[in-house]
Amino acid sequence: MSNFAAFLETIEAPRVIYDIGGGTGNYSQIAARAFRGSEIHLVEPDAGMIGAAKAKLADYANIHYESCPFEEIDATGTADLVVCVHAIYTMPSPKQRIADLRRMLRPGGWLYLVDIGRYIDVSDWRRYLFAALRKEHGLAGALRILWQGREISKQNKAIFEAQKKGVYWTHTEAELAADVIAAGFDIVEQKSVYRGYSDLLICRPRP
Template identity: 70%
Template structure:
């Protein structure tokens, strides 16, 4: 699940996503809020007809693609992720999945083989340039009536709040020494999260309210089926249908 998809001259990304990839899954495995997001997505897939074609846009280390490949083994899945570090982790993780292909393009340069039945875009849109245009790109990549599963970080990344939350959970589950060990192994995450916050404050990364992202999605040609505040209220989850 990449948190960035495009790095352009006018909106340079401040975060080293390849460095982020080295510890991303380690800390995510111990983050109850992240695990809740994965469970939510798995539950969603079980409620819909298996899509013939799925695009995971900004698929990062492949956690959402892994769930889709497991729940929908007959689906054709394409993981689109331009960061070489993230993509390398995803390829290693999903090497046994024969229904997954990979593309290292940015969203705006993605040469899609066809319109998808489902697009997954998790914690990636906010770091792209021109979110309105990127949402229209997502609509273009979907067949009429196709579904967009969108999760986006909308509020400032409060690093101290997340540190306290994760450390309390890790200490409860693994004891003080275990918590300290996991924090040390995942120290790159804290470093990159600080750069995310800096980029948010500078306006390089998009921040938004629930109403603002709903308006942007609607303007791009989607009907909103479901919208929730998730990830400890830092992010918004929207399930949308592409308007014919």
């Protein structure tokens, strides 16, 4: 999320922001802190996550909640910034959903896209996370955080199983870049993130 906060420092304040598949509101919260005058729409079909987001973001009056699938959002040409983090790979017709992201943006707008593309090695991810947490919080702190986040570990296992079954979309860096360009974007920046399992793309819509 530090990448996102750093990116926001480089752009003008957006009037309208859409956080697609916003989950419990982590990225909406960063955007709300950076741009208190922006109108932020958190789009999340899961009622439990929407509930958690509303509790977390109760102090921000500029966030609107839309509890429906992304493909049902009618917001053509209204957004100055669209954020979509670890959501497209779970959606039906992901290439069409990328085109929908393009459709939402005004000329000159920004897309901040992160998507899981490769199979998640759950053991590798757990080892990496533990080492990073131990370095920052010590052994006891790392163990406590991992215990508190055990539900995330279960989710990662579920993601891996869905990837193997073809339920979730997988792609290489080059394949995702090609799909984004085909949808009408120019890529400003692209890099591998999250231990190489995901790709980060910062894009602008072509005129």
